[in-house]
Amino acid sequence: MRILGIESSCDDTSVALLDCSEQGCFVLSEITASQIEIHKKYGGVVPEIAGRMHAEKIVPLVEEILNNQDKPDAIAVTTGPGLITGLIVGAEATRTLSYAWDVPVVAVNHLEGHIHSVEIKNQKSKIKNDESLHDNNKIQYPAMALIASGGHTSLIYIEQQGKYKIIGKTVDDAAGECFDKVAKLLDLPYPGGPQISQLALTGNTKAIHFPRPMLKDDNYNFSFSGLKTSALYWLKDNTLAAEKTLPYELPTGIYGQVPNPPTINDFCASFEQAIADVLIGKTIKAVKEYNPKTVILAGGVSANKKLRETLKQHLTDNFSDIKFLYPDLKYCMDNASMIAVAGYYQAQKNHYTDWKEIKVDPNWELI
Ligand code: KG4
Ligand code: ZN
Numbered sequence: 001m002r003i004l005g006i007e008s009s010c011d012d013t014s015v016a017l018l019d020c021s022e023q024g025c026f027v028l029s030e031i032t033a034s035q036i037e038i039h040k041k042y043g044g045v046v047p048e049i050a051g052r053m054h055a056e057k058i059v060p061l062v063e064e065i066l067n068n069q070d071k072p073d074a075i076a077v078t079t080g081p082g083l084i085t086g087l088i089v090g091a092e093a094t095r096t097l098s099y100a101w102d103v104p105v106v107a108v109n110h111l112e113g114h115i116h117s118v119e120i121k122n123q124k125s126k127i128k129n130d131e132s133l134h135d136n137n138k139i140q141y142p143a144m145a146l147i148a149s150g151g152h153t154s155l156i157y158i159e160q161q162g163k164y165k166i167i168g169k170t171v172d173d174a175a176g177e178c179f180d181k182v183a184k185l186l187d188l189p190y191p192g193g194p195q196i197s198q199l200a201l202t203g204n205t206k207a208i209h210f211p212r213p214m215l216k217d218d219n220y221n222f223s224f225s226g227l228k229t230s231a232l233y234w235l236k237d238n239t240l241a242a243e244k245t246l247p248y249e250l251p252t253g254i255y256g257q258v259p260n261p262p263t264i265n266d267f268c269a270s271f272e273q274a275i276a277d278v279l280i281g282k283t284i285k286a287v288k289e290y291n292p293k294t295v296i297l298a299g300g301v302s303a304n305k306k307l308r309e310t311l312k313q314h315l316t317d318n319f320s321d322i323k324f325l326y327p328d329l330k331y332c333m334d335n336a337s338m339i340a341v342a343g344y345y346q347a348q349k350n351h352y353t354d355w356k357e358i359k360v361d362p363n364w365e366l367i
Pocket of ligand 2: 149
């Protein structure tokens with residue numbers, strides 16, 4: 001079945017056409033129009049501007065994706081959670097297309113989309129027609145998903161496809177939001193996650209000790225606003241060295257030497273390590289309690305190399321039977337292909353929504 005995916009819940013207008021069957025969901029075409037350059041000026045996403053930009057882009061993108069081909073068999077659209085200004089645009093476009101084409105609609109939860117982003121397949125794997133490739137990125141249940149993005153940080157236990165239990169989430173800022181806010185303190189452009197992780201590559205993770213909020217607490221919740229505050233206080237009380245002057249660390253105070261102040265790279269590496277330690281620590285704790293067959297890492301922050309590689313290493317070393325799935329880099333960020341994959345599973349269960357009944361919910365909780 002051919003599914004048209006539509007995503008407009010934040011600052012990416014994305015449309016994709018996927019061919020889904022027992023063998024998986026293959027991307028036929030996809031386009032994402034990012035609004036980052038516009039929101040950069042304001043240091044974050046401005047909902048009114050986002051809504052207007054989505055409205056400008058959505059119809060041309062659908063036309064480009066379909067490119068005079070036959071209408072799809074279903075439309076999968078994100079109807080929550082997210083910014084109301086963007087969700088409405090996707091929902092209204094879908095309503096019109098569904099009516100005009102007489103094609104059914106699946107309303108998709110954005111987080112469910114991120115979960116299924118790990119299952120997106122490109123045409124190359126189809127051409128190879130290798131049976132083993134068909135299963136290598138398929139989620140086996142029960143699964144445990146860590147979704148970390150600019151708007152969410154949640155640990156979700158998935159007993160079977162479509163059956164979710166949020167076992168923990170952030171009580172304040174999301175992990176991506178924390179990256180973005182701390183990047184702003186460092187005068188780095190929005191979005192800050194990729195900037196910080198790039199600088200962190202050559203920094204010392206032990207240069208500054210940042211707190212690991214809630215890591216030892218007896219629950220699966222997260223809190224990142226304290227980490228942001230401690231970064232703020234550190235920057236108020238200290239000055240970052242312009243650049244490293246020595247290729248090695250000097251021992252503090254020996255022979256009257258002044259220790260090297262940390263560089264921005266050290267700051268970023270130490271800060272990134274603190275976030276990674278908390279995210280990984282909580283995920284491993286959940287894995288021990290719930291014994292999943294698959295661990296999924298998804299959402300914008302899953303693009304973070306340190307996070308991916310450290311979690312992968314932990315799982316390989318200690319839970320070698322567990323399958324670890326994370327999306328291709330381009331599918332970590334918001335995209336319509338992941339919405340189409342999640343929509344396919346709903347369509348198989350006939351979970352369709354009549355175009356007259358499509359409703360958006362900016363706070364839609366996954367259950
Ligand atoms: O999933 P996404 O595209 O949008 C939301 O649903 O929020 O995630 C965007 C977030 C931003 O906060 C961005 O800074 C963060 O993902 N991000 C990263 C990295 N790449 C993107 N955070 C840390 N390291 C990265 N490499
Ligand atoms: Zn997202």
